[in-house]
Amino acid sequence: MGIEICAVGGYGEVGKNMTAIRVDDEVVICDLGIHLPNWIRFTEHDEGEVVRYSRKKLIDEGAIPDDSIINDWRAKVVALVPSHAHLDHVGAVPFLARRYECPIFGSPFTMEVLKTILHDERIVLPNELKTVLVGSRVRISQKIELEFIHMTHSTPQTTMIVLHTPYGGVLYGCDFKIDDSPTLGPKPDYAALERAGKQGLACAMVDSLYADHKGKTPSEAYAKELLREVMFGENFRGHGLIVTTFSSHIARLASIVEFAKKLKRKPIFLGRSLSKYTTAAQEAGLIKFDDVEIVKYGRKVRRRLREIERQKGEYLICMTGHQGEPNAVLSRIADGKLRFHFDKGDAVLFSCHVIPAEINRQNRQVLEKKLADQGVRMYRDLHVSGHGRQDDIRQLVSLCKPKMLIPMHSEPPMMDAFCEVSKQMGYKIGETLFPVRNGDRLKIV
Template identity: 40%
Template sequence: MEIDIATIGGYEEVGRQMTAVRAGDDIVVFDMGLNLSKVLIHDNVETERMHSLDLIDMGAIPDDRVMSDLDGEVQAIVPTHGHLDHIGAISKLAHRYDAPVVATPFTIELIKQQIESEEKFGVGNDLVKMDPGESMEIGNGLDLEFVNVTHSIIDAINPVLHTPEGSIIYGLDKRMDHTPVIGDPIDMDRFAEIAREGEGVLCYIEDCTNAGRKGRTPSEQHARNHVKDVLYSMEDYDGGIVATTFSSQIARVTSLVEFAKDIGRQPVLLGRSMEKYSGTAERLDFVDFPDDLGMFGHRQSVDRTFKRIMNDGKENFLPIVTGHQGEPRAMLTRMGRGETPYQLDEGDKVIFSARVIPEPTNEGQRYQSEQLLGMQGARIYDDVHVSGHLSQEGHYEMLQTLQPHHVVPAHNDLEHLARYIDLAEDQGYELGRDIHASRNGNVISLVE
């Protein structure tokens, strides 16, 4: 069976992930993501109202025109998890393909919301839920399986396409967390079984984000303990405390909510994406928040909440807000610019339970946000966080477990891909033989 891999997006940058695998006459597309930094660099861009071709020209979504070079029919679109760099282009591109979107329940719910807000295209693709650990027949002689992994969002999987030539594992994004705060640990036993089945692992496509970082990525339990330590150290502080994290990091939000209660403060979630992700997780029973936890996304309701906090006393509340990357329209950035009723005073604490995404736009915006907060007297607690991506020891363990015949580094620029190539070569792989460095728009032929 002929096997091709089209590296469509995410092979030259962080964001807009999209990869297609052709096995015989059947094609499976993994991820359709957005490069948010290409949007944020423009003022007042609303992607819901934009045409896909304009977004492609901006570098915001994958240029999927290379799909015309693949001789087959798309059987499924398979996003790995609900981050925008993996699902943010589905509402712009999925309607071009007569194929269902297959994903875990939480991811499907986020995709539904994205499709409902789309104003330019009608997306009629079937949305099919499949849980981690399940599989389905797809195309002619192929099986699609979801292996549970742990990441900085709940309900994440690594999809596996089983072909007569061996398995193809799409390894974006994960960390090796054996003690997650929410959900099950990474299923390393199943990865090991796949490596021993049939023809083994034909190809492993892997995220290179932390390939240059030594050691292993800590568990989310480590971040939970860090959050606890920081908040407990502020128990006697009688001024304002504000926290920000990834809205999709439900485990981290849960920890912030719990420890805010422990130190006698009322947590409140503020910002559109904070309300969206936490509200969805609660509706689907992934988390059980306190009954009195407020979630407010619309600008007017957020400002009303800020006024109530100021009237009742900042010392009684912990606002958990959007804006960890310094996004221009996010809550924390507005607070830094003095555009909300919340008044920051000298000595107030701002906790960044998030790391800057290593991309120039994000780094610049985060720097500006911290400077604005500091000018108002806020004291910054930085990097109360653990990454959602494998570091070097995790990469070594995956390669040793899977023993793939071919490796394709992905999810970053060429500098980060080079770090993964060095790591893989330490394990006996060779660039140009069984390591395939690629760029957006290329096609790799594995079996001819």
């Protein structure tokens, strides 16, 4: 008996995160995510309609984790716990959750996003959805108490999950960056992390996506300044001004709306995923987008674009399509599928990085070529990541001092880089440091 983890997804790859943690005869699953590039490749021809995908097909396509590797633990699962609202952490819940007879626990924003996905996909889950306040603890069985610790990342109410057990704590720390100047929501809950460490953490699984980057990830406040410099430093008067960013990045969207108002432009959000996340943020009581027009559906997007085209200088348009996704609003405009004529001097601001996957690089290249051909001014990389670099990792580890470390959410080179950083902190491969791969099981205690 004791604690054992099974690396189901996200170990040696970026995406489809899923970790099963067994405590005696009970199992908690942290995250059930999709693999975004594989998901997009698989679904890009759907043209937005609701399509039923089978679990098996999605697993075969590499779009969701292959949870058959924990079939022997299936009846033991007592909780499903998505750590935050990003799709590579919560997006597979609609396809996998029904296999487990247990509730789903998550922060208010995460659960609102999940409800919206279920509603949009017309999926009804038998699992009970339990909303948990960030910063609280929930006892789910005699042996396991879950703690949801607030952490900064690039979507609201991201949590680090601690399983408190009779054998010590297990920290699921994915995703995170340490941001002392967040533009929405509080700083990380350092006190809770320190307390968890003092109580004794047997093990921590940690986001290692940026472990090959030296230094510290800049604050979200810095990304806001990057945007401010372009939006106020350049003269866009009378021209179309389009910003595209991650729909789940509510803090960034709030900055964009703030600047739109200062520029005396009306903010408008166009696209399904923008509508999904901003509605969830409002439902969770995080923010009000009262003076933003949010347009979700295709026909209305089409009509509003035609109207805006005649008075471009009065709007700041935020739209989906920052990765060049073929079905997103920006790509469809560039393709001529949605009527919106670009004039010379109109600008598109990419408040994002290209997510490093071949399909994204190709999609963005195609999109940028089309926009350039239409005379659009482009501004790229007005963004900072939500993933911690080496100094963030060091800071987290020194705060909560886990006995054992496991890197996750990255490919082997980044996992190796994580191991180098950990070794400098005294961890030893095979003794206290375990770069496990999908399918591996590891006895912790």
